[in-house]
Amino acid sequence: MLEIVFFYIAATVALVATVMAMTRANAIHALIYLIVSLLAVAVIFFLIGAPFAAALEIVIYAGAIMVLFVFVIMMLNLGEKGDKQERQWLQPSIWAGPAVLSAVLLIELVMVISQTNGPVSVTAVSAKEVGLALFGPYVLAVEIASMLLLAGLVGSFHLGRRYLERDNLEKQGGQ
Amino acid sequence: MSELMPVILALTILIGGVAGAAILTWFERRLLGVWQDRYGPNRLGPFGIGQVAADMIKLLFKDDWVPPFADRLVFIFAPTAIVVAMMMGFAVVPFAPGMMIIDVNIGLLFFLGMTSLAVYSVLLGGLASNNKYALLGGLRSAAQMVSYEVFMGLSLIGVVMMSGSFSLVDIVEAQTDVWFCFSQILGLIVFIIAGIAESHRLPFDLPEAEHELTAGFHTEYGGMKFAMFMLGEYLGLMLISCMIVTLFFGGWHGPMLIGDWLPPFFWFSSKVFVVICFFVLLRAAIPRPRYDQLMSLGWKVMLPITLVNILVTGAVLLWMEGVA
Numbered sequence: 001m002l003e004i005v006f007f008y009i010a011a012t013v014a015l016v017a018t019v020m021a022m023t024r025a026n027a028i029h030a031l032i033y034l035i036v037s038l039l040a041v042a043v044i045f046f047l048i049g050a051p052f053a054a055a056l057e058i059v060i061y062a063g064a065i066m067v068l069f070v071f072v073i074m075m076l077n078l079g080e081k082g083d084k085q086e087r088q089w090l091q092p093s094i095w096a097g098p099a100v101l102s103a104v105l106l107i108e109l110v111m112v113i114s115q116t117n118g119p120v121s122v123t124a125v126s127a128k129e130v131g132l133a134l135f136g137p138y139v140l141a142v143e144i145a146s147m148l149l150l151a152g153l154v155g156s157f158h159l160g161r162r163y164l165e166r167d168n169l170e171k172q173g174g175q
Numbered sequence: 176m177s178e179l180m181p182v183i184l185a186l187t188i189l190i191g192g193v194a195g196a197a198i199l200t201w202f203e204r205r206l207l208g209v210w211q212d213r214y215g216p217n218r219l220g221p222f223g224i225g226q227v228a229a230d231m232i233k234l235l236f237k238d239d240w241v242p243p244f245a246d247r248l249v250f251i252f253a254p255t256a257i258v259v260a261m262m263m264g265f266a267v268v269p270f271a272p273g274m275m276i277i278d279v280n281i282g283l284l285f286f287l288g289m290t291s292l293a294v295y296s297v298l299l300g301g302l303a304s305n306n307k308y309a310l311l312g313g314l315r316s317a318a319q320m321v322s323y324e325v326f327m328g329l330s331l332i333g334v335v336m337m338s339g340s341f342s343l344v345d346i347v348e349a350q351t352d353v354w355f356c357f358s359q360i361l362g363l364i365v366f367i368i369a370g371i372a373e374s375h376r377l378p379f380d381l382p383e384a385e386h387e388l389t390a391g392f393h394t395e396y397g398g399m400k401f402a403m404f405m406l407g408e409y410l411g412l413m414l415i416s417c418m419i420v421t422l423f424f425g426g427w428h429g430p431m432l433i434g435d436w437l438p439p440f441f442w443f444s445s446k447v448f449v450v451i452c453f454f455v456l457l458r459a460a461i462p463r464p465r466y467d468q469l470m471s472l473g474w475k476v477m478l479p480i481t482l483v484n485i486l487v488t489g490a491v492l493l494w495m496e497g498v499a
Contacts, residue, residue, distance in 0.1 A: 028302060042224070055284030059328070063291025064321055070298050071317040074310060119255060126280065127341055 007047050025086040027073050031066060038062045039115035048120040052130050113152075181276045188265045188276075196409035203455050210459040237398035242304070245395060254400045257296030257407030261414055264289035268417045269343050271427045271439035277495035280345040283335065286418060287328055290373050294320040296407060297375065301392035312391025313385040315466060319372055319379070322473045327369035329481040332486040334422050347426030354431070356423040361484040363423045365477050370419065371457065372469075374411035378461040379469065412489045416450040417443075424450075 016035035024030035038061045045054035076082075134142055201216060208215025219225025241247055267282035269275040280287060294316065301313020334380055336342060337358065338349035340387075349355075356363050372379040388394070393404050422428060424446050427439030464472070 018432065025248075028246065028299070032249070032252070032299070051279065051281045052284070055281045055288055058288035059284060059291055063288055063294070067291075067294055067298065067317055067321050068300070070295070071314065071321075074298070074302050074314050074317070077310065 003047055007044060009038045010043040010047065013037075014044065023090065025083045025090060027082060027086070028070070031069055031073065035062050035066050038066065047122075049124040051124065052127040053125075180273075184270075184274065185266070189262065190313055192262060192265065192410055192413065193406065195413060196406050197227050198224075198413070199409045199451070200230065200405070203458075206452065207459050210456060223438050231402075234398055234402040234412070239398045239400070242306075242395050244305045246303040246305065249299050249394075251400070253296050253303055254299035254396065254403035255296075256299070257293045257411065259402050259422070260289045260293040260296070261407050263411035264344060264414045265410075267343055268414070269347055269421060269426060270443055274440065275344070278342060278344050280340070280342045281347070282340045283331060283422075286343075286414075287324070287331075290327070290411070290414075291320075291324050293373075293407065293411065294324075296404070297392045300404070302395065304392070304395040306395050308388045308487070309392050309394045312388050312394070316375060316392060319375070319469060322470065323369040323372035326365050326473060326477045326481055329478075329485065330365035330369060331422065332481075332485050333359045333362040334397060336485075336488050339403045343421055343426075347421060347428070350425040351428060352431075354423065354425040354428075359423060359484070359488070361480050365481050365484075366422070368477065369471075370415035371454065372473075374408060374415055376408065376412060376454065377458040378463045379409065380463065412451065412454060413447070416447045416454065419450050420446040 014037050017033045017040060021030045021033035021037060024033060038057060042054040042057040042062070045051075045057055187265060203236065204215040204226075205217070205223065206215075208217075212361050215223070217223035231332060241250055264286050266276040267279065267285050269278070282477040289355055297316040297320070301309045301311075304310070334346060334355050337355060338346045340346065340349075346355075393401055420443060423429075425442075427443045428443045
């Protein structure tokens with residue numbers, strides 16, 4: 001019973017935080033709400049018996065990926081100008097159409113979900129089971145994801161490299 | 176009693192953590208004084224311990240000012256994040272058998288998650304200050320902490336492989352005979368270095384490097400908000416020390432040849448004390464590296480070391496399994 005209460009609290013926090021994240025004009029405020037939303041999702045994962053996924057949600061999404069988002073915003077350092085532009089983009093005439101259409105989809109989704117029965121009992125999935133599943137039936141997906149990451153790594157290395165070489169050439173030219 | 180235990184322990188940690196951090200500020204300065212052949216604060220009370228009270232009074236009564244150019248909400252939120260995250264981290268530390276707030280089977284990951292959330296404090300503090308030095312400090316801390324988090328996590332995989340669990344109690348139990356500091360010496364070295372970088376203390380305090388960035392991310396902070404940053408930093412120091420003892424030095428177990436004849440909490444706390452002294456010694460002895468040196472140390476030295484450690488640990492474990 002207590003779990004259900006916790007679940008609905010966490011779900012409400014996640015929804016409110018996500019809506020706030022979408023509607024804030026200031027990018028940093030929006031990101032903080034998004035971090036709160038991710039933490040709430042982590043709590044939900046924990047409650048439905050996936051502690052390992054919950055921990056990874058905090059370590060990787062809230063702790064690493066969002067830090068990089070904040071990092072980029074710090075580098076751009078938009079300030080008031082960015083807020084003003086964002087406010088201009090958040091006019092009702094721009095988001096009203098998509099909002100109505102996605103509301104239709106939402107109603108449909110709620111109706112579909114309400115017809116199916118959820119899992120009756122919660123079984124905790126341990127880290128070991130997640131590992132066995134990842135390197136057993138889902139090994140192909142893991143390999144593809146690692147290839148994608150490797151491509152990203154090589155790409156960023158290439159971009160950084162060119163910059164370095166140009167610097168070195170200029171230095172040699174100066175000598 | 177057993178239901179009340181976590182509540183009592185949580186309150187003890189809350190009060191003990193704050194008091195411990197306050198005393199640590201004095202203790203660290205005195206110890207630095209010893210190692211650098213000078214006195215440190217020695218005027219107020221016996222051995223100068225009254226300095227703690229004096230500092231607290233000064234910080235409490237200082238005008239709690241928010242710069243008009245700062246992002247007010249984020250500016251106030253930032254110092255609380257580090258204290259909350261670090262305090263939460265203590266929830267999984269096993270001080271003695273049965274003496275811990277929660278024994279979850281993802282204890283180690285919970286600790287990593289909390290340290291990674293503490294980054295936001297420095298990051299948002301630097302950004303909300305709207306000051307170029309604070310911004311530079313925040314940028315540095317973001318890059319430094321995201322990088323060193325990687326090695327911190329990887330350095331612990333060897334420990335997890337050897338104990339076969341993320342639960343900190345299981346990890347301590349697995350060290351009953353031999354501590355992991357021998358077999359996981361590479362992991363230990365990387366974890367100590369990454370731990371200093373994560374708690375951004377000297378020699379890795381580049382986010383606040385006072386000779387180049389005034390005070391880095393907390394340039395605009397004063398009074399209690401500054402005290403919160405300091406509290407978070409010292410809590411981080413204590414948390415990292417607790418984790419080093421738990422993961423590599425046998426937790427509550429006594430030293431191998433001497434045995435467990437003293438209370439487990441005594442062994443745990445005395446080992447944590449030694450590790451804290453070691454961190455102070457590092458601060459006294461090692462100069463601050465340049466920023467690019469810090470980064471290349473991380474990615475060119477520490478990353479290969481941790482990967483080799485994981486490979487060798489896994490190979491040895493498989494080989495031993497095959498022999499047995």
